[in-house]
Amino acid sequence: MDVDKIIKKYNLDKEIIEIRRHIHQNPELSEMEYETAKYICKKLEEWNIEYIKGIADTGVVAIVSGNQTGNTVALRGDMDALPIDEKTNLDFASISKGIMHACGHDSHVSILLITARIINLLKDELKGNVKFFFQPAEETIGGSSRMINDGCMENPKVNYVLGLHVDPAYDTGMVGIRYGKMYAASDMIDLNIKGKSAHGAHPNEGIDTIAIAANIINTVQTVISRNVSPLNSAVCTFGMIKGGTVRNQIADNTSLKGIIRTLDQETRLSVREKIRAICESIGEVMGAQIEFNVTESYSPLINNDVVTRVVEMNAKLIVGEKNVVLEEYPDLSCEDFSYFAMTKPACYFHLGCHNPQNETMVDLHHPQFTIDENCMMLGVKLQVKNVISLLNEGA
Incomplete structure (x- = not known):
């Protein structure tokens, strides 16, 4: 059956909006998506789609199996x-x-649910299986990794993974695609510098951890400018620094917190x-103790060509x-779909969601953000087509 005919027959244009608005009105934070998961399971039950709940605690995995053997997408x-x-x-609006x-995760769940419904209606024509990962905790602890650890890629074993993200940088009707490196890896730095206190008028009697911190901040930037190829990208940013208690005293302890972003x-x-090495060397030369920790x-999210x-x-x-739009540059933001992409050949792409008749564009994570429904x-149409292509022809 033709996908457009299915959409019309079951009035799915209306249903996807109803689903999205319900989820939007009832948001839940990372690791607390219990009611969202219940709502997803209720919809899957209505449509007679098999599912497993409790993956990574609040996650749900649905599966549609075709009548013929083949790949699993x-x-x-x-x-x-x-x-x-x-x-x-x-x-x-949120209650x-x-x-x-x-x-835009409300729209991601809505797209995935309606895609699952259409794929289920087409299952007699499918060669292989389709899994639907309703994933918790993307914004915090990396729920994709937890889902993988809980076996979402097994039984049946997944061959390909697809993901999308709504993007207000593109008008509705546009799609952004990038080959290879797409999003960065993220590492968190915690640095503690221990020195020796003294009166600010007698700095020679102390070990000035604020001066050492300043030296480290400046020198670390040469790692990016002189050790990473200009054709590659990396960022090191210290966003927090804390040291000293009064203006006329050498600070004996200064702490810094920052991030490193890299693309491979x-x-x-x-x-x-x-x-x-820079932090520890500067500390040694200037007489301080350095505690350097990386979490x-x-x-990095790397798309399969x-x-x-x-x-x-x-x-x-x-x-x-x-x-x-074939995107020219990767983004030094991060995205936990990367764990799926490390496991199997994958593609993650951007779906335009900006209403072209609206002159203003509000970015993601803004209190006024919304989408053109x-x-x-x-x-949905893109994901259905992608699934069928990968099942029928592989990659």
Whole structure:
């Protein structure tokens, strides 16, 4: 059956909006998506779609199995909201003060649900299986990694993974695609410098941890400018510094907190170790003790070229070649879809969600962020087409 006929027959244009508005009005923070998961399961039960709940605690994995054996394709939609007080004045604005779907995850869940419904209606024609990952905690602890640890990629074993994110930088009807490196790895730095206190008028009698911190901050930037290729990208930012208690005393302790962003694992490890070496060397030369700790966060998101080609060709068929943007540069933000992409060939792409008749554009994570709801069914059509292509032809 033709997808457009299915959408019309079951009035799915209306249903996807109803689903999105319900989820938008009832947002839940990371690791607290219990009611969202219940709502998803209720919809899956209505449509007779098999599912497993409790994956990574609040996650849900649905599965549709075709009548013929073949590949297994997985689609991901993240569920969590943000600790932001909504200021959209929508009729269906959040009823939970201080919590808002400001990153479009309400639309991601809606797209995934309606995609699952259509795929289920087409299951007699499918060669293989389709899994639907309703994922918690994208905004915080990396729920994708927890879902993988709980076995979402197994039984049946997943061959390909697809994900999308609504993007207000593009008008509805546009799709942004990038080959290779797309989002950065993120590492968190915690640096503590221990020196010796003295009167500010007699700095020679102390070990000035604020001066040492300033030296470290300046020197660390040479790691990026002189150790990373100009054709590659990396960032080291110290966003917090705390030291000293009074203006006329040498601070005996200063702490810094920052991030490192890199686009591949080799650069990630190299930059991290060079920054550590600089901090420890400066501390040693200036007589201070250095405590340097790195906490790994999300890995780099690298799209598979062959799977990305499938997405590109399908996007051109659905929205037209002129509306498909091949993104020139990666983004040094991070995205936990990267863990899926590290496990199997994958593609993550951007779905335009800005209403072209609206002159202003509000970015993600803004209290006034909303989407043009017309974008969602385009996302559904793209994902249905991508699934069928990967099942029928592989990558």
